[in-house]
Amino acid sequence: MPELPELEVIAEILTRELHDEPILGVIVHNHLVVYSPIDQMTSEMRGRRVKGFGADGKFLILDTGSLELIVNPMLTGRFSLSNRGREPSASDSLSLEFKEKTLWYSDTKHMGRVYLVRNHDYSAVAEFLGRGPSALDSSLTMAQFKTRIRRHRGQIKNVLRNQRFVKGIGNAYADEILLYAGVLPFRRRETMSEKETEAIYEAMRKLLPRYIEILRKRALKDIGSDKRDFLMVHGKGGSICPLCGGRVSEVTANRFKTNYCQSCQS
Secondary structure: OOOHHHHHHHHHHHHHHHOOOEOOEEEEOOHHHEOOOHHHHHHHHOOOEOOEEEEEOOEEEEEOOOEEEEEEOOOOEEEEEEEOOOOOOOOEEEEEEOOOEEEEEEEOOOOOEEEEEEOOOOOOOOOOOOOOOEOOOOOOOHHHHHHHHOOOOOEHHHHHHOOOOOEOOOHHHHHHHHHHHOOOOOOEHHHOOHHHHHHHHHHHHHHHHHHHHHHOOOOHHHOOHHHOOOOOOOOOOOOEOOOOOOEEEEEEEOOEEEEEEOOOOO
8 A cells, every 4th residue: 555655755746747737627437435425526626726735644635725635545546647538447436637637546446535625624534533643744753752652552563553653654664664673563562672662763764764765766657565676575575684684574464464574673
């Protein structure tokens, strides 16, 4: 699924390409992903100008002022731009028409959610309110991180993925952060030392910006969870750990893969 690094870069690209462009039309190709009245979404967004796109945790927000289109791409949602005139495919869920281009939201499993929001009222957007600060929020200090993490129990990977703790980290980047910090994903948060907590914070703050810089060098079509060749450990079960040369292990539970290095992490 797209996580904070992907969505940050997607938002930058779309803002650069579509800023101040008027929306000529909104077409729903699959109603399963739309969680607001379709007729309101298609009629009220038409004619609005794009102020910009933003990433908010695992949500992508199209800002037109008092109206916003919010997309939670979940596991299989993807964004792409094409010239006008392309026919929709079976995976295309929503498209926004502009003068020369079309913005597509595609979702092979139709698991994502799209909302129309008025006047910044996010009460109808599932899992939007009550989240923690962004993992990259400049105001999230080490001390605040430690205070917040003490409120959560259970396996440390699940804590990192909990959007009420910090927002934007999902399955893939939790694996990466924990490898760099040297902490096994199955460790219970309550067993961790102060030093290990600090290592996780430092890994989070170092790795996420580094991956954003890598993604900024890629085209929109090449940003997706199936093209994360730059990751160190996630999705690399059976391969060699780049940090120590050991073997990368893999465990699958509830459709989610966890990858780790038994040599680097304890």
